[in-house]
Each structure stands twice: as structure tokens, then as C-alpha cells.
Amino acid sequence: MVKKDSLFNVFVLCLLSVFGFIVISFTLRNYPTSLTSTIATYYIEHLSLTGALNTVVAILLDFRAYDTLGEILVIFVTISGITLLIRRKT
């Protein structure tokens, strides 16, 4: 029984190390920086269109407002679900 558990642990260790090697090799790859840098410079240069000085809020509420809509809907749906589940039958 103990031997079977240790064999299983060795198998999991090998699997995790293979997965970690794959993830690290993808992370350390040199991505081309042209795509991200153009988007970032677009946000910074067109900041005056939004009327905000805070770049993070300008991105969250203006350039990428769908993301904030999603956050708001997550809280809304969560509260609706909790209200539905916790309701006590009288």
C-alpha cells in the first residue's frame, strides 16, 4: 500500500515537472514587442480624449468598458444566486 502511494507520488512529480517545463518554456520565449507596445502607446497618447488623468481608470471605463460591465454583472449574478440558494422555505 505504501509502495503504491509512493509510486503514485513519483508519477505525479514527473507529470508536474513536465507541465512546469512546458509552461516555463512558453513563458521565457521572446515575444515580439511591436503588438503590445503599439496598443500601450495608443492608450497613453489618446488619454486626453477620455477626460481622465488616471490611465488605469481611463482604460477600465472608456477603452475597455466591457470589462467593467462584466465585473458588475458578476457581482449582480452572484447576489442573485446567493439569494436564490439561501432562501428559507417558510
Next chain:
Amino acid sequence: MTSRIVKTVSRTIIPFIFLFGIYIIIHGHLSPGGGFQGGVIMAMGVILIIISYGYNIFRNYSNSLSLIETLGVAFFILMGLIGIVVGKSFFSSFGAIWLLNIIIGLKVCSGIVLFYMLFIKWEHPP
């Protein structure tokens, strides 16, 4: 019930928590912060009231909190539709980030207080 020390300290500190939350919300487009963060800070003030003074003083406000929550979602989508009426795209910019921050702040504040009140509701029978 909680002791006199908790009540006194929370009574002293709660106005400053609300002031800080309102500051974070209405300065959201100028300084770090925003509607979400300020709403969470204001919700922590309300939760501190509930912890120190009992749940029963807030029992009747549950419906109005959920009304604020729902109207917050509705007004946020309405602000997105105003962008179409103005002539740009959905959620386009017309210089109203401060209004969106206030809407999100009220909505997140009422939402997180509602979380807390839903979870402690059955601990305090009427």
C-alpha cells in the same frame, strides 16, 4: 452584543471611513482608485456598523440596497447606450468617467453589504 470599547471606536472611525471612500470614488479619474475600490471601502464602513451595533437596525434596508444594486447595473448599461445616441460606439467616451465612477461606487457598496447581510441573515432571527 459587542462591548462598549468596540462601539466607541467604531463610532469614532466610521465617518472617516466613509469620507475616505467618497474621496476615492469622486477622485477616481484623477488619482489612483476608482469606483470599485471606493465602493468596497464604503461597504467596509457599513459592515463595521453592522458588526458593532447589531444586524437588526439594518434589517429593513435590504430591499432598498438591492434596488440600488439593480439600478446601478441599469444605469451603467444606459450610460453605454448614451454613447450610441451621441453618435459614437457603445461605451464610447463622452467625458463622463466621474459619473460612471459614482454609479459603480454606489453599486459595489450596496452589493458587498448585501453579500454580508445575506450570509448573516439567519443568525439573527427577527
